[in-house]
Amino acid sequence: MVDSNVAAAPARAKRLRLGYGPWAVVTGASDGIGKAMAIELAAAGINLVLVARRQERLDALASGLKATYRVDTRVLALDLAQPAAAATIASETSALDVGLLAAIAGFGTSGNFVDCPRDGELEMIDVNCRAVVDLAHRFAARFAARRRGGLVLMSSLVAFQGVPRAATYAATKAFIQSFAEGLRLELGHLGVDVVASAPGPVRSGFEARADMQMSAAIDPATAARQTLAALGRRGTVRPGFLSKFLEASLAPLPRWGRSRIMAIVMGGMTRHQDGGKGRQERRPA
Secondary structure, eight states: OOOTTOOOOHHHHHHHHHHHOSEEEEESTTSHHHHHHHHHHHHTTOEEEEEESOHHHHHHHHHHHHHHHOOOEEEEEOOTTSTTHHHHHHHHTTTSOEEEEEEOOEEEEESOGGGSOHHHHHHHHIIIIIHHHHHHHHHHHHHHHHTOEEEEEEOOGGGGSOOTTSHHHHHHHHHHHHHHHHHHHHHGGGTEEEEEEOOOOBSSSHHHHTTOOOOSOBOHHHHHHHHHHHTTTOSEEOOSHHHHHHHHHHTTSOHHHHHHHHHHHHHHHHTTSGGGOOEEEEEOO
């Protein structure tokens, strides 16, 4: 289902098309922020390559975007945990004039680290970090050659300190935050914009799949819209009130103090878990 009420303001649509069109690649496009990002870009008139694991969801989204916004779409049902996925995306889009990579796919875990399945923690690193670096390297080179383009990378409010009961997930987002900050300075003079999006809780189904109870969550459309508005203007954007509030309230504290506060926050989100067992699930896929 595509929200036909989404319509980009003319100035915003023009900025996105001229800066990052005519094609964009969106990973994690079947759900949550990735799907919302695809809708926002289609509303701006940008053609889309939609990447996720679930073929049927991608097909439905592609069909809806074509009908609603008259854009062209391509679908790639791939699992980014697989080492060859990024190469496949690059190969399948080689004939397209891609100007934007929105690397939204990722997943998280919650609970005590020693209780989380080791294979799941390692797979999370593959999806949240390795695949992002692989894709960013391939597409940044293409964007630099055309002297125009953009990278949207997903950080998180948990990226700025260690977070007990979400230690690996927070570390993967810290990696992305640092990665994006470095790339922004490297690529800016080549005409390539980079933004790290660090939202707080988002109503994307992530909390249910990771067995967490969240409050003050924002909707995915808000996260996508604020992220695209920041692209080319800021290096980091924090969509949602909670992310901005925590930035302001935690900034004066040393890292160990921020980690202590986040331990309290995560403890509240995972208190219901039976015996503290960790759960892991993808988001969005």
